Amino acid sequence: MTAGSHRHLRIIAYVVGSLRRRWRKNVAVVLVYGFVIFTLASVVFLTQSLRREAVAALQGEPEIMVQQLRAGRHGLTSIGDVAALTRIVGVREALPRLWAYHTDPASGETLLLRADADSPPGDREVSAGAELLRRRGLAVGGVLRLQGQTGEPLDLTVSGVAETATPLESAALLRVSRAAFRALTGMPDGQATDLALRVRNRRELPTIAEKISQAMPSARPIIRDELVRTYASVFNWRSGVIIAALLVPILAFILFAWDKAAGLSPDERREIGILKAIGWETSDVILLKVYEAVAVSLAAFVLGTLLAVAALALPQPLTVLPALLGWSTLYPPFRPAVALGAYQVTTLFFLAVFPYLVATVIPAWRAATTDPDLVMRA
Amino acid sequence: MRVTRSTAFLGLVLFLAALGVLAGLDATRRSLGAEARFTANRALARWFIFTDPCLFTDARYTRHPSLADRHSPFQDYPLALEHFPSGSLIPPPEHLAAAPRGDAPPNPGSGRR
Amino acid sequence: MIELCDVTKVFNAGQPNEFTAVRGVSLTVNGQGCTALTGPSGSGKTTLLSLIGCMARPTSGRIVIEGDVISSLPERFLTEIRRRTFGFIFQQFNLIRGLSARENVMLPAYPTGAPLRHVRAEADRLLERLGLAAKAEVKVEWLSGGETQRVAIARALINNPTVIVADEPTAHLDTALSLDFMEIMRGLRGEGRTLIIASHDPLVYRSDVVNRVVGMRDGRVTEEEAGPR
Numbered sequence: 007m008t009a010g011s012h013r014h015l016r017i018i019a020y021v022v023g024s025l026r027r028r029w030r031k032n033v034a035v036v037l038v039y040g041f042v043i044f045t046l047a048s049v050v051f052l053t054q055s056l057r058r059e060a061v062a063a064l065q066g067e068p069e070i071m072v073q074q075l076r077a078g079r080h081g082l083t084s085i086g087d088v089a090a091l092t093r094i095v096g097v098r099e100a101l102p103r104l105w106a107y108h109t110d111p112a113s114g115e116t117l118l119l120r121a122d123a124d125s126p127p128g129d130r131e132v133s134a135g136a137e138l139l140r141r142r143g144l145a146v147g148g149v150l151r152l153q154g155q156t157g158e159p160l161d162l163t164v165s166g167v168a169e170t171a172t173p174l175e176s177a178a179l180l181r182v183s184r185a186a187f188r189a190l191t192g193m194p195d196g197q198a199t200d201l202a203l204r205v206r207n208r209r210e211l212p213t214i215a216e217k218i219s220q221a222m223p224s225a226r227p228i229i230r231d232e233l234v235r236t237y238a239s240v241f242n243w244r245s246g247v248i249i250a251a252l253l254v255p256i257l258a259f260i261l262f263a264w265d266k267a268a269g270l271s272p273d274e275r276r277e278i279g280i281l282k283a284i285g286w287e288t289s290d291v292i293l294l295k296v297y298e299a300v301a302v303s304l305a306a307f308v309l310g311t312l313l314a315v316a317a318l319a320l321p322q323p324l325t326v327l328p329a330l331l332g333w334s335t336l337y338p339p340f341r342p343a344v345a346l347g348a349y350q351v352t353t354l355f356f357l358a359v360f361p362y363l364v365a366t367v368i369p370a371w372r373a374a375t376t377d378p379d380l381v382m383r384a
Numbered sequence: 385m386r387v388t389r390s391t392a393f394l395g396l397v398l399f400l401a402a403l404g405v406l407a408g409l410d411a412t413r414r415s416l417g418a419e420a421r422f423t424a425n426r427a428l429a430r431w432f433i434f435t436d437p438c439l440f441t442d443a444r445y446t447r448h449p450s451l452a453d454r455h456s457p458f459q460d461y462p463l464a465l466e467h468f469p470s471g472s473l474i475p476p477p478e479h480l481a482a483a484p485r486g487d488a489p490p491n492p493g494s495g496r497r
Numbered sequence: 498m499i500e501l502c503d504v505t506k507v508f509n510a511g512q513p514n515e516f517t518a519v520r521g522v523s524l525t526v527n528g529q530g531c532t533a534l535t536g537p538s539g540s541g542k543t544t545l546l547s548l549i550g551c552m553a554r555p556t557s558g559r560i561v562i563e564g565d566v567i568s569s570l571p572e573r574f575l576t577e578i579r580r581r582t583f584g585f586i587f588q589q590f591n592l593i594r595g596l597s598a599r600e601n602v603m604l605p606a607y608p609t610g611a612p613l614r615h616v617r618a619e620a621d622r623l624l625e626r627l628g629l630a631a632k633a634e635v636k637v638e639w640l641s642g643g644e645t646q647r648v649a650i651a652r653a654l655i656n657n658p659t660v661i662v663a664d665e666p667t668a669h670l671d672t673a674l675s676l677d678f679m680e681i682m683r684g685l686r687g688e689g690r691t692l693i694i695a696s697h698d699p700l701v702y703r704s705d706v707v708n709r710v711v712g713m714r715d716g717r718v719t720e721e722e723a724g725p726r
Contacts, residue, residue, distance in 0.1 A: 009610025016607035027595040060465050067461050079444075080459040105462045107455040114481075116454050118463050174463055200461075228460055233467075240467045247472065280591045283552055284605040285580030285656065287573055332471030333445065333457040336480065375572065 021297040031266055036305045039263045042256050043310025043358050048317055049326055050350045053245035055342040056330055060237040063172045064230055068202035071228045072218055082197040087222060094217045096210045102198030106191045111153045115338045117178050121187035129185040132162035135176035155192035177340040244330050270369050278373045291374040299366035307358035318344050440470035449477045499526040499549060504558030506544050518544035520716040531692040533702040536713035542695035543664050550662045551579040584653030586663040590645050592637045599633040602651045623651040643674040650681060660691045667698045679704045
């Protein structure tokens with residue numbers, strides 16, 4: 007081992023001893039600072055998870071969806087419109103879709119009903135998402151009670167577990183046959199919820215959307231890629247608002263940590279003077295303080311981040327998830343898949359370590375460059 | 385009385401207290417006149433059948449929270465996540481919040497409850 | 498060999514509490530002797546020791562050590578010279594509380610990059626020589642006055658310096674321990690090291706270990722005499 011690495015090892019050994027000697031102060035800083043990191047990390051991780059969830063859900067949707075508007079509200083589309091749309095150049099196919107929201111009579115939650123190619127054959131059968139079944143304590147063969155259009159209850163037998171792509175689907179999806187769908191929603195024959203369009207060339211999407219508006223003036227084409235951008239911006243905005251709301255307590259905590267870190271106590275200043283007097287150079291003292299600061303802020307970062315990841319596993323109301331979801335809390339509770347972006351973690355790391363390093367090293371540098379004689383007398 | 389630091393401080397406190405009293409008197413005067421205005425506004429609201437104060441104009445359901453239903457935020461595509469900024473500023477109103485309805489019978493054959 | 502040429506040290510220059518600790522001191526210390534600096538408190542002894550030991554820079558004048566003019570050297574070279582050449586024993590001992598005796602002794606050697614076992618062995622050897630082998634692991638705040646001083650002496654010796662500087666070493670010691678201290682100094686002088694001791698204790702400056710006495714008053718050298726030997 008070289009002399010250089012020995013020097014680092016010795017200084018690290020001294021740092022460990024020094025941290026232990028002032029353990030009360032250091033533990034306090036780690037806890038407080040770690041809490042600040044935890045708060046920020048929770049918001050950042052949950053935002054990232056939700057954004058991934060939204061994008062993942064959108065991948066299963068068609069490139070363009072066409073909805074009919076009636077009196078400014080979402081109305082039903084006539085299946086006859088399919089012909090008009092397939093005539094548009096660039097549209098590969100147009101399919102009518104049957105889906106609707108259903109308010110669960112037992113819990114008031116918003117569930118999704120779908121009737122499509124994957125639906126069970128029987129008129130009184132339903133295949134539901136795994137999370138939904140788990141929350142109701144239902145298994146295959148159990149009976150799910152829903153409310154029909156006319157108000158009287160409709161019992162459906164669980165025939166299987168629906169294949170789901172996202173946690174939200176798993177918690178809210180119900181697949182039923184066409185007949186059951188119409189009984190539950192009262193949708194008349196010849197009508198569909200919306201039309202799903204598949205296009206040949208993604209770059210033609212805006213042109214095709216324009217042609218759709220011309221062919222069906224009262225219809226609203228929804229482009230999937232635009233939705234992805236909308237979600238990115240709304241989640242960015244929401245997480246920013248949450249952090250802004252938490253800013254005052256976060257700043258209070260940061261001030262506390264700063265106060266403990268910056269400005270050496272007379273004891274510490276004297277110690278630096280002694281080290282200089284017995285032969286430590288300024289660079290040795292700075293290295294010492296750097297290691298100290300990195301140790302403390304790294305501990306805070308790890309603590310805060312681990313707690314934030316653990317908190318993601320908590321039930322919904324205990325996290326900031328409701329603030330990020332907005333009205334989506336009307337859905338059954340679901341846990342978005344944990345997404346830890348490298349970008350987010352790195353940003354948090356630098357946010358944690360860098361300010362603390364600066365707050366510790368600068369006063370130390372000033373003490374270390376003063377003549378040790380003065381420092382020891384003071 | 386000579387103006388020393390203590391007298392200057394007391395003077396400042398008295399001055400601020402006087403300002404406070406004046407502000408309170410002004411507020412009382414305004415609120416006495418307000419009732420007449422409120423009556424006029426109520427009549428106007430009844431005539432136009434206003435439903436809610438217009439706090440947000442971005443989403444239909446936050447513009448009319450009292451008329452909102454459980455499905456309007458999610459119409460874009462199946463299981464859409466609500467995406468208007470005002471949705472996180474104003475929560476779903478009481479009559480919509482997911483709560484068990486006492487009159488609905490439990491799921492038969494589920495073995496629970 | 499240490500040479501001071503017309504050295505002056507002023508603290509807080511330009512401010513209301515300006516204070517001249519050392520005025521125009523010219524002094525030459527040749528190697529392998531023991532020089533005692535005497536004088537009442539406030540005479541500038543401690544400041545002069547700091548200047549000699551490269552812990553402070555003179556306001557004016559030159560300090561030459563072994564031919565190198567150190568008073569104008571940048572700080573980083575100063576520290577290296579301090580580490581190599583000088584071993585300091587402070588009046589307040591200035592050991593680091595919370596560390597054991599052995600750890601305190603090893604501290605000056607940490608930045609040199611020497612392997613741990615060498616430094617440790619040397620520290621143990623020094624503690625053994627000063628009769629502190631049994632107390633090597635004890636935290637320094639638990640040691641007695643005499644033991645603390647011997648740890649301070651051991652620390653001053655860890656880098657094998659040529660010059661030992663001691664500031665009022667017997668200030669907190671009784672007669673027996675003071676005599677012990679001078680015996681240790683005798684041994685160090687016998688090894689060929691140069692000693693510079695500031696003290697107003699006659700036990701020190703009248704000791705036969707001292708071969709030269711320099712008196713100071715109000716920051717100036719007032720008298721010089723060759724001591725007993």
